[in-house]
Amino acid sequence: MVWLPLQGPFIWLLAAAAEKALPLVERPPILAALTTRGNSIQLYSHLTGAAQPLTKLDCTNLHLSVVASLALALSVAAKRWSARARVCGLALLLVFFVMLAVCIVQLQWAAESHASARLGITLYTTREKEFLDWAIRKSSFAMVYLAPALLFLASYLSVWSAAEPAEAGRSGKHGARKPGSMSPSGTRWRNVFVALAGCAGAGLLLLATRAEADGSAYVEGLKKVVTLNPASPRAHYRLALDLEKEGRLDEALDSYRTTLRLKPDFVEARFGEGNIHFSKGDYAQAARCYGEVLERQPGNAEARFNLGATFLNRGDFELAARAYETVLRADPDHASAHEGLGEALLRLNRRCEALPHLVRSTELDQRLAMDTTLRANISILRTHCGRRE
């Protein structure tokens, strides 16, 4: 009952520590972030993008092991409350680190299971999977049997062995001590042990914080996944996305091309290839890619919008205006399409037609409303078109 309200914070703390410790364990990293919801931990990986969780791990079984460990450790009759509190603190510390180990291997296993079942790709090498399988069995054993047993036995032995000196002390010159209490020397050793354990925990967290992975590390993780799954278009595509995000455009283009070689109808990869060409200023190739996307998905607003931007940059203002108009027919509140159309019309010298689109874009998007060049253009156009503020 006491543990029930503590379940949520415990899982949150466990997930936070696991997130810090994962870069130490996973090299290169594949799991990017963890969040908690109730008793479950959600795993995020660059394999499914930043916003969508890869899978989730139910941690309900951890709580019973915590409760069993604490109950067994506290069941030994230490008479002093300070001794009980110390046992409780040590038990929690030990249990937390055991749970952390269990949590990390279970998270990796859950990611591997989900990726192989749902995405058709493997995340770890055969040796790593064998190790994970072994680690899961051993860490589960440590969680279910070893930690509770060790805590109980250590507590029991502590009281057992302390009772004898206490009895001896009653007849001696030092006087009686309560069972469970210790001499100054024993207390000093115990304090040293607690301090060392605390330092080890703090050190691990500090080390984990310093070992936090950056974007390029995740690219290396995805490269490993690609090496393990050379025939998987999804793996190549995810690598391409991360390479593009990291600004490594040539490598990203290669990965998109590999994806399309493996799966020619992979529309998202074609769209990504178009984006790379656009970023590199190769507008002809970009227009070709967006065109191919629109052949397969005529209603793809993003591709249509990007095609408009490509035409605009290439100087085909008429085509750009048509592309933006198509986007706006499907989504009349597309702020950037209004802005693009306004700019295309301006270049076509249709200034007064451009004005309402430019105004509408600032109304729809605060970021555009703050654009001083755009505001200046609107002001000039209003004067030109005979409308004063």
Add this chain to the structure above:
Amino acid sequence: MKNNRRGRRPKGHPVRDRRSDDSNASAGSSLLIRVRFCVLFFALIVVFSSLTSSRWAGSVLHDRLTVLIARLSASILGLFGDAWVSGHHLTFNGFPASVEGACDGVQPTYVYLAAVLAFPCRWRDKGWGILVGVPAIFLINFIRVTTMMLFGAYWPNLFEWTHLYGWQALVIILTMGVWIFWAELFVRPRDQATS
């Protein structure tokens, strides 16, 4: 001869501390006993774990034990309904389950054995601990498997909970209960008698 053996105190036993008047030395010795116990306990766990996870243990120990538990459970479950067994596969009133290697009770047994063998007491007491404790843990595991089959057949919604959560915690608590039974009934009276 018998008296000599009874009077001999085990190596590292807390009773030895009485020889010293210095309480600091006693407490230090007490800590040493605990450290020695923990180290020995861990070492035994590693040894037992390695032995029981070998291929040889798989075919000789786990496979035979799971078949034995399945057969015994089927014979008890037959009193309550229609029980059928094939190897380590068990069916009770239409509810199928298989007794796997992790369900044969070997893990709690070697935790118990490591605790008994690492505890600072006489070998005769340890022998009693093994003789009494191992069958008791086998019985606990047998009751676990049988009750889980009953849960599966009559309250299938509770099967997963009892399997993954309830019995897992209960097994180690009961194992420690067996250990404390041994320590308090076999070791402590002899310890008090010798001291």
